[in-house]
Amino acid sequence: MNRKLIMTCVSLVAALALGVTAAIAGTVRGGADPGVTDNSILLGGTAPLTGPASQYASVARGAEAFFKYLNATKGGVNGRKITYKYSDDAYNPAQSVPVTRQLVEQDKVFAVFNSLGTAHNVAVRPYLNAMKVPQLFVASGATTWGRDYSQYPYTIGFQPSYQAEGWVYGKYLARTAPGAKIAVLFQNDDYGKDLLGGLKRGLQRSKVKVIAAQPYEVTSPDVASQIAKLKASGADTLAIFATPTFAIQAYQFANKLGWKPKHVINNAVASASTTMQIASSAGQNKLVNSTISIQFLKDPTDPKWKNDPAMKLYRSIMKKYAPSANASDPLHVYGMASAWTVSDALKKAGKNLTRESLRKTLDTFTSAGNPFMLPGIAVKTAGKDHYPVEQMLLQKWQNNAWSSFGGLWGYRAS
Amino acid sequence: MSRATLKTLAVFAALSGVVFVIPAFVNDFRAQQFAYVGVYVVALTGLNILTGYTGQISLGHGAFMAIGGYTTSILMIDHGVKDIATIPFAIVVAGVAGVLFGLPAARLSGLYLALATFGVALATPAVIKKFEGFTGGGTGVNLFGTPELTASLTPVEIIGFGLDFNNWLYYLCWTLALVGYVVAWLILRGRTGRAFRAVRDSETAAVSSGISLTRTKVLAFGISAAYAGAAGSLFAITTTFVNPDTYPVTLSIFLLVGIVVAGLGSLKGLIAGAIFIQFMPLWAQNVSKSPGAPAVVYGVALILLILVLPGGASGVIARLQQLVRR
Numbered sequence: 001m002n003r004k005l006i007m008t009c010v011s012l013v014a015a016l017a018l019g020v021t022a023a024i025a026g027t028v029r030g031g032a033d034p035g036v037t038d039n040s041i042l043l044g045g046t047a048p049l050t051g052p053a054s055q056y057a058s059v060a061r062g063a064e065a066f067f068k069y070l071n072a073t074k075g076g077v078n079g080r081k082i083t084y085k086y087s088d089d090a091y092n093p094a095q096s097v098p099v100t101r102q103l104v105e106q107d108k109v110f111a112v113f114n115s116l117g118t119a120h121n122v123a124v125r126p127y128l129n130a131m132k133v134p135q136l137f138v139a140s141g142a143t144t145w146g147r148d149y150s151q152y153p154y155t156i157g158f159q160p161s162y163q164a165e166g167w168v169y170g171k172y173l174a175r176t177a178p179g180a181k182i183a184v185l186f187q188n189d190d191y192g193k194d195l196l197g198g199l200k201r202g203l204q205r206s207k208v209k210v211i212a213a214q215p216y217e218v219t220s221p222d223v224a225s226q227i228a229k230l231k232a233s234g235a236d237t238l239a240i241f242a243t244p245t246f247a248i249q250a251y252q253f254a255n256k257l258g259w260k261p262k263h264v265i266n267n268a269v270a271s272a273s274t275t276m277q278i279a280s281s282a283g284q285n286k287l288v289n290s291t292i293s294i295q296f297l298k299d300p301t302d303p304k305w306k307n308d309p310a311m312k313l314y315r316s317i318m319k320k321y322a323p324s325a326n327a328s329d330p331l332h333v334y335g336m337a338s339a340w341t342v343s344d345a346l347k348k349a350g351k352n353l354t355r356e357s358l359r360k361t362l363d364t365f366t367s368a369g370n371p372f373m374l375p376g377i378a379v380k381t382a383g384k385d386h387y388p389v390e391q392m393l394l395q396k397w398q399n400n401a402w403s404s405f406g407g408l409w410g411y412r413a414s
Numbered sequence: 415m416s417r418a419t420l421k422t423l424a425v426f427a428a429l430s431g432v433v434f435v436i437p438a439f440v441n442d443f444r445a446q447q448f449a450y451v452g453v454y455v456v457a458l459t460g461l462n463i464l465t466g467y468t469g470q471i472s473l474g475h476g477a478f479m480a481i482g483g484y485t486t487s488i489l490m491i492d493h494g495v496k497d498i499a500t501i502p503f504a505i506v507v508a509g510v511a512g513v514l515f516g517l518p519a520a521r522l523s524g525l526y527l528a529l530a531t532f533g534v535a536l537a538t539p540a541v542i543k544k545f546e547g548f549t550g551g552g553t554g555v556n557l558f559g560t561p562e563l564t565a566s567l568t569p570v571e572i573i574g575f576g577l578d579f580n581n582w583l584y585y586l587c588w589t590l591a592l593v594g595y596v597v598a599w600l601i602l603r604g605r606t607g608r609a610f611r612a613v614r615d616s617e618t619a620a621v622s623s624g625i626s627l628t629r630t631k632v633l634a635f636g637i638s639a640a641y642a643g644a645a646g647s648l649f650a651i652t653t654t655f656v657n658p659d660t661y662p663v664t665l666s667i668f669l670l671v672g673i674v675v676a677g678l679g680s681l682k683g684l685i686a687g688a689i690f691i692q693f694m695p696l697w698a699q700n701v702s703k704s705p706g707a708p709a710v711v712y713g714v715a716l717i718l719l720i721l722v723l724p725g726g727a728s729g730v731i732a733r734l735q736q737l738v739r740r
Contacts, residue, residue, distance in 0.1 A: 049708060050695075050708050050709050051664075092660065092662055092664075093655060093659055094655070094661070097653045097654065098447065098450065101446060102443055105443040105446075106441065106442075119554055122655075123556065123655035126559045127558050127654070130567050190552055219540055219663075
């Protein structure tokens with residue numbers, strides 16, 4: 001016993017001595033920008049591979065497939081092959097934080113790219129900006145990415161902001177449906193509230209009014225009571241600012257109650273053609289046929305793009321580099337459009353690529369001709385305007401597919 | 415001091431030593447992952463007191479962690495209290511919440527109690543969003559870069575040694591984990607611990623020995639929630655962010671999984687349970703990233719573990735001890 005005790009003490013002391021020296025050594029930092037060499041760039045990101053929002057994992061998979069294609073056919077960007085390492089955060093911001101820190105501190109990524117979710121990106125934004133790690137093309141339409149750019153210069157969003165989207169619906173209804181009375185179902189968080197705020201802004205000085213608005217919690221089982229209340233308000237237009245599951249429920253409950261609003265708005269997040277097909281209950285629910293939404297990407301199910309070279313390329317990339325994925329899922333197109341833009345930015349940042357040169361490139365950035373976006377839509381930042389995509393088209397659900405109509409709608413947040 | 419106590423102390427000292435030197439052998443980032451293991455050890459210690467020792471199943475410990483986490487973040491942001499100084503408040507607030515919840519819950523037993531606690535876990539995110547002005551709503555509260563946070567990008571000086579962020583978090587979490595371990599051991603080896611076990615084994619027998627059921631259960635709830643509060647507070651400091659989704663229902667379920675893996679009614683295997691909670695999802699992801707695969711891998715691993723080791727890690731340790739004695 002005694003000898004054992006002494007041995008334990010000795011080994012403890014030895015271990016402690018080792019530990020203290022190592023802890024001091026661990027604080028030394030320095031060197032050039034990590035994650036970039038003469039022939040490689042490492043990008044990282046978080047994605048919900050598991051959990052309640054795992055359908056959004058396609059955004060990361062689409063981007064990954066595009067990088068693989070780019071590396072194989074064009075040798076990457078400026079001779080550097082791009083590796084995109086995305087890790088699961090189960091759509092929980094408390095996991096996005098350690099996972100992102102792991103990407104930065106252990107995997108030594110050059111930049112964080114295409115991480116999904118609003119709160120998830122808000123949670124890591126101060127950290128990434130303090131570390132001067134670019135947080136590129138955040139996959140969320142919150143207004144904060146563009147609005148708070150001067151405070152967080154290393155962060156940039158991508159898609160049209162939810163506020164801009166709501167504004168387009170407002171302007172459209174004000175023009176085409178004077179006197180309409182709108183009932184709104186919205187998710188009780190920044191996402192739903194931004195859409196609702198944008199809608200009201202677009203309706204200013206018009207004869208169209210929001211007469212009822214019902215929030216729901218993302219944790220609640222269904223939206224039956226909200227839809228009943230909205231129907232009772234006597235509105236003739238229904239606006240659904242929800243995530244896919246709840247949007248489908250909204251269509252089904254409204255149909256069950258025999259409510260036939262003249263116009264239905266369904267926001268972009270919940271309007272993937274796959275979602276709409278479920279909502280239509282194999283064509284039985286006629287309500288979906290009066291639905292309006294917005295789009296800035298090419299929808300893989302839209303017959304209009306059947307012979308489009310870009311969409312042919314999209315399908316061939318999916319077939320070769322993501323064979324197990326469902327290529328009709330438009331979220332893959334989103335990922336590819338985003339990946340296309342980031343590779344364009346990396347190209348324009350030049351041969352001497354640093355985090356700083358990339359940030360400067362994105363400060364005044366014009367990227368035209370993204371093949372996965374609708375024709376004419378520009379990706380642009382300049383001066384105080386840090387919203388890369390601010391244009392979109394309206395689209396209508398007809399014959400089991402979306403078809404876009406009218407001209408481009410542009411929104412200036414600044 | 416008896417020989418058994420001496421032995422326990424020696425084992426604990428060795429454990430503390432191992433904990434102390436781990437950051438020397440792992441890289442900077444691993445230290446942070448192990449800091450989370452420390453956080454889970456705190457939470458599992460508390461949950462095991464309630465579920466493993468007193469026999470009251472709780473599926474709502476994530477809610478008590480949320481109370482601790484929000485106490486810390488609100489004190490830091492709105493009242494300028496240093497992060498470490500908020501931990502005692504988090505313990506007290508969550509402990510009181512536990513006692514208040516325990517009063518009605520003491521009347522429920524078995525699955526009914528599990529359902530009631532599950533309800534609390536489900537309602538927590540909605541309640542946090544309801545009081546947006548107070549809690550920051552769905553947007554959450556960011557603690558990174560605030561002066562109240564002891565360490566962020568600048569190292570912390572402790573008696574002449576510089577500790578960087580991750581190592582600081584590691585030592586903070588594990589100090590509390592080890593202190594919590596000792597406190598739990600002291601509580602459970604005495605009169606109170608015997609009362610807990612008596613209630614678990616037979617309520618009728620406990621009552622006839624003069625134990626107040628309500629008092630014992632409420633006490634167990636209070637202690638357990640206080641531990642969860644400390645864990646929630648550490649979780650907020652380590653993550654530097656809180657929002658309603660950071661304490662989801664799945665967290666409560668993971669904690670229960672953790673004590674089952676660790677072994678119910680024993681403190682020996684808690685670290686293994688905490689390691690399971692922290693690393694199993696990451697390992698599952700490494701096996702395959704295709705749709706649905708990580709969840710399946712996780713589930714299969716859990717089922718296998720329970721089939722092969724029904725006593726959890728504590729059972730394995732106990733069996734090894736028997737082998738050594740022979």
